[in-house]
Amino acid sequence: MTPDDPASGAGDETDDDSAGAFAGGDLLESIVMVMSVLLIVGVLGYLVSQAIVTPAAPEPTTAIEAVEPFPKDGAGTDTVRVTVSLANEGETGLQSVEVLVRCGGIERSLVFSHVPANGHRTGTVICPQGTTPRASVVTWIES
Template sequence: MTSDEASETDVSDTDDDTAPEEVIAGGDLLEAGIMVVSALLIVGLLGYIASQAIVAPTAAEPTATIDSVERMPPESPQAGRVRVTVGLENDGETGLGSVEVAVRCGSVERSLVFTHVPARGHRTGTVICPRGTTPDADVVAWIEA
């Protein structure tokens, strides 16, 4: 056997094709693992986004209350009437652009409009009512900011 024949035999007897296949198989396993982790990450992120879209902050209804009723001084032009202080509470997670409150004083009705009420905010306003009436306040309408 000549040296040329021996080198050809050595080359053909060695199984060089198996070494790259083993490396590729290991690489395939790594690639598959990365794909699974990536897919789980994407599904988790999409699930989180969907849950946040479904569970949007709900706006609590604003409430109006009568904070105080004071007699007007006798020397004022409004003598014989009372000053009614109305409180507005926005307990919601969202600010309000405008809120209309109706204040009933017996048969007389007054209207207050509050603007730019922040989330979890409080505003006050006053109206003048006839003496001897029991004022009552209710929120009529509101617009979220």
């Protein structure tokens, strides 16, 4: 009898055992391959979405938060303390923001440093009493 002869049972037994062992290995290999492909596709999808979506530009805005009486200055002039708020509504932080406060004919300048994205800062200037303070953003530098 030859190993190719169907009457011989020795050749069939070794083929069945090795086929069963490889079938389990093939299944594990297929699972690992599918998981790897899914992971690669997921990472590439995330990278593409981050490349397409750009953060919103910073939009610093100012407002006069409070105007309070302040003791007379050295020249005997009545003054007020003006609290100015700065809000960064953008998704990018700001390294520096310059705010100009106009009190009638007088101008005061405030510089805010390190304003985070969606952050808030306040500052104070002294203005003559009887003036209406107005604040505006002059310049800013993104982080």
